[in-house]
Amino acid sequence: MIEVRDLHKTFRTTKRYPGFAGAVKGLFTREYVEVKAVDGIEFSIPDGQIVGYLGANGAGKSTTIKMMTGILTPSSGSVLVDGIVPYEKRKENAAKIGVVFGQRTQLWWDLPLSETFSLLRDIYDVGEPDFRERMAFLESVLGLEEFMMSPVRTLSLGQRMRADLGAALIHRPRVLYLDEPTIGLDVVVKERVRAAIHDINRQFGTTIVLTTHDLADIEELCSRIIVIDAGRMVWDGSLDELRDRYGRRRELRLHPAGGGDDGALLARLRELDPEASLSREEEELVVAFDRKKAGLAAVVAAIMGNREVLDYSIRETRIEDIVKQIYAGAVAR
Amino acid sequence: MSLLRRYRLFTRNALSRLLTYRANVLLFIFGNILQTVVLFYLWRAVFRSSSSAALKGFSFPEMVVYLIASTATIQLTRSGADEVIADEIRDGAIAMNLVRPIDYRLRVLFDSFGTSLYNFAFVGLPAIAAIALLLGLWKGEPAMPVLHIPEFLLSLALAFALNFSYLFCFGLVAFVTTNMWGMSRLEMVVASLFSGSLIPLVFFPGWLRELSTFLPWASMGYTPVMALLGKLQGASLIGALGIEAAWALFFIWLSGWAWDRLVRRLAVNGG
Amino acid sequence: MGRYRRLYVRYMAQHLKGLMSYRVDFWFGLLSFLLNQGLGILFIGLVFSSIPSLQGWSFFEVLFIYGFAQIPRGLDHIFFDNLWILAWRIVAKGDFDRYLLRPVSPLFQLIAERFQPDGFGELLTGLVAVGVALVGLHLSLSPPALLLGLLAILGGVFIYGGVKLAFASIAFWTKFSQSWLFAAYRVADFAMYPITIYGKGLRFVLTFVLPFAFTAYFPAAALLGKEGLLFGTGSAIIAGAACSAAGYLVWRLGLRAYEGAGN
Numbered sequence: 100m101i102e103v104r105d106l107h108k109t110f111r112t113t114k115r116y117p118g119f120a121g122a123v124k125g126l127f128t129r130e131y132v133e134v135k136a137v138d139g140i141e142f143s144i145p146d147g148q149i150v151g152y153l154g155a156n157g158a159g160k161s162t163t164i165k166m167m168t169g170i171l172t173p174s175s176g177s178v179l180v181d182g183i184v185p186y187e188k189r190k191e192n193a194a195k196i197g198v199v200f201g202q203r204t205q206l207w208w209d210l211p212l213s214e215t216f217s218l219l220r221d222i223y224d225v226g227e228p229d230f231r232e233r234m235a236f237l238e239s240v241l242g243l244e245e246f247m248m249s250p251v252r253t254l255s256l257g258q259r260m261r262a263d264l265g266a267a268l269i270h271r272p273r274v275l276y277l278d279e280p281t282i283g284l285d286v287v288v289k290e291r292v293r294a295a296i297h298d299i300n301r302q303f304g305t306t307i308v309l310t311t312h313d314l315a316d317i318e319e320l321c322s323r324i325i326v327i328d329a330g331r332m333v334w335d336g337s338l339d340e341l342r343d344r345y346g347r348r349r350e351l352r353l354h355p356a357g358g359g360d361d362g363a364l365l366a367r368l369r370e371l372d373p374e375a376s377l378s379r380e381e382e383e384l385v386v387a388f389d390r391k392k393a394g395l396a397a398v399v400a401a402i403m404g405n406r407e408v409l410d411y412s413i414r415e416t417r418i419e420d421i422v423k424q425i426y427a428g429a430v431a432r
Numbered sequence: 433m434s435l436l437r438r439y440r441l442f443t444r445n446a447l448s449r450l451l452t453y454r455a456n457v458l459l460f461i462f463g464n465i466l467q468t469v470v471l472f473y474l475w476r477a478v479f480r481s482s483s484s485a486a487l488k489g490f491s492f493p494e495m496v497v498y499l500i501a502s503t504a505t506i507q508l509t510r511s512g513a514d515e516v517i518a519d520e521i522r523d524g525a526i527a528m529n530l531v532r533p534i535d536y537r538l539r540v541l542f543d544s545f546g547t548s549l550y551n552f553a554f555v556g557l558p559a560i561a562a563i564a565l566l567l568g569l570w571k572g573e574p575a576m577p578v579l580h581i582p583e584f585l586l587s588l589a590l591a592f593a594l595n596f597s598y599l600f601c602f603g604l605v606a607f608v609t610t611n612m613w614g615m616s617r618l619e620m621v622v623a624s625l626f627s628g629s630l631i632p633l634v635f636f637p638g639w640l641r642e643l644s645t646f647l648p649w650a651s652m653g654y655t656p657v658m659a660l661l662g663k664l665q666g667a668s669l670i671g672a673l674g675i676e677a678a679w680a681l682f683f684i685w686l687s688g689w690a691w692d693r694l695v696r697r698l699a700v701n702g703g
Numbered sequence: 704m705g706r707y708r709r710l711y712v713r714y715m716a717q718h719l720k721g722l723m724s725y726r727v728d729f730w731f732g733l734l735s736f737l738l739n740q741g742l743g744i745l746f747i748g749l750v751f752s753s754i755p756s757l758q759g760w761s762f763f764e765v766l767f768i769y770g771f772a773q774i775p776r777g778l779d780h781i782f783f784d785n786l787w788i789l790a791w792r793i794v795a796k797g798d799f800d801r802y803l804l805r806p807v808s809p810l811f812q813l814i815a816e817r818f819q820p821d822g823f824g825e826l827l828t829g830l831v832a833v834g835v836a837l838v839g840l841h842l843s844l845s846p847p848a849l850l851l852g853l854l855a856i857l858g859g860v861f862i863y864g865g866v867k868l869a870f871a872s873i874a875f876w877t878k879f880s881q882s883w884l885f886a887a888y889r890v891a892d893f894a895m896y897p898i899t900i901y902g903k904g905l906r907f908v909l910t911f912v913l914p915f916a917f918t919a920y921f922p923a924a925a926l927l928g929k930e931g932l933l934f935g936t937g938s939a940i941i942a943g944a945a946c947s948a949a950g951y952l953v954w955r956l957g958l959r960a961y962e963g964a965g966n
Contacts, residue, residue, distance in 0.1 A: 110964065162965065170803040171965045186962065194806035205801045210717055218717075221710050222807050459882035466889035470896075474750075477900035481754045488753065617735035621742060630742055635749045
């Protein structure tokens, strides 16, 4: 479905000089800076797969997505989406894709939501019976009836996101690009959106490319994850594999009742995991260990045996931490 | 940081902000010059079509100076203080500014200085240069009429004070109405007519001419320019300056009063 | 093609529906635009109180040209206003991408999406001024003349549109290009008066560089009998076509640059 081969993109921007004197200088001279946003990315996404596309901000995610959706031309390399080169046949490609931006809407701001769908029907040339059938499906899956008649600018973020999702699907696209679709939403709505995405993928077989910072999105939806950092691919595999390889570090934060023998505790922990660590952060004691090597129960027992604990919290490795680790140590598959 | 330095920083920042895009600046200047150039050609045609060398007491060179000085005066005095305020009201930044240990009015005043300077440097000066060039090309009488600078500067200072406090009040109206855009445009139209920037007020029919000299807008634009050209002398000069000062004092008082009322109301309602 | 027509009708229907619910602000804006134009007419009137004619042009003739100039300007303002927004905000805020993600011409979407009734101020003033001038001149236009006049106005609309498109497209390179548009429109201001009062250089610019002279002077002078009718109106149509073509070219170049550089 989607073939990306040796993709590169370099940007050239003007250098900005700081301060007031700089602003005046900027009136008279010019210097350029080159930035390599995408540096040799390659992957294939088969039909119907849901792929999580991860990376820190500025890593090159949006640049890649822009090239895949056809709104940016690569410096070199190629992209094929369902046999079409998106930046060459933009309109043809556009008819087959749906895009949802978390931060920006594709809906018409001042009009009632129903009008957006009417306009989209004509833009995408959707036949009347198909339109009605899909509207019914989307309305039920996304719960759109309640605000179908409201102007888009009056919708809450959650409602708008669901509406954007519906708008991106009304023409039955082959590929759906979701850019941070659950950002800013509360937990209930997030669940609903995820369930909707899952349903749609099952019902229509839509290939989905999802960029997100939310680990739960990944866990619930993605069978495959691609991680990108500084324009390069540093991981391409499933979430389990990723977790297994890099997400093994667990952090336990404790509020101890008083002092205690840190040395003895550390020694005990090191029996469980030779690379366990113990540190103090203000009032808290932070224990970090490899969960494959030391079970949580054993670690907790070790701690309880050492001192009294008032409160604690467990933190799993975050995606960003994994990404950092990956880039620091590992090699892309 | 000393008080003066702090305020100077604001002026500099206003200028710095405006200098960021160079092509925009140049084109904006160019566009503004063009506006005056249209009028220049129009008046040239008018004077050529007239049998006498002077129209309503203006010779052609005087008319050209009038045009330039009118534009320059507007640039120097109309600082957009009302926009600054209205914008800040709209996005709530005004609350933040009330908390800062700087007198709000003074801050806006120095901001206005920055804008005025920018306007003058990039709009006024080039306009003057361009028109002077054009005037030099006009065959006929020696170009420059006598300019009365001291009277002009005095009147200009009063006009700035008047304009600033007037716009300040106008900006505060944004607290009452939700949209300023329509009102603001209306005000601009009225102001451009009665400040003489469209056409010298002497061209108005009798009763309107009399009335307009007493309106605040005449003091903002017309009086300084007429003073510059020496059309106001002795008694008439003192009279005109007096009206200017009166309006300035009125609006300064009004702006202070409105501001205090407003701050008190905000303190009560919590913004 | 039929799809575009259907789409445009749908967009317009939306705009007209919205027109019904306009608030006080709209009326204020309209009033101020009307007044602004009115000032121009007032200026002409006041000036003519001191002189018999303006370098050979009578008051009503000047009024006719001035009014005629407002009509294509107003129509351009009503239908092509989104191009201003492109120059000012759309590219800068990154809102342009969504036009590219749809299987319909982005230019079409951009233009169809906005309907700016403020332009009625200019349109109305123009029509009234032209009407009054025709009465004052005791001139009635024959049907063919009227038709040619309307065609010339159409040409004028596309002169404005083409120039606007060209300069607005600069935003694809520079993010903001409203100053370019501003400058171009200040040049258009010259076209509101008979161009015979300008120097040779200026007349050249208004005829061959930014052909705003064809939005008012040539067709109006033709209708007043001072220039050939066919020339006066035909030239406006040609100029309109030329400007549109040039504008579209700049647009396409800009689009290509935008797709190369992103935002």
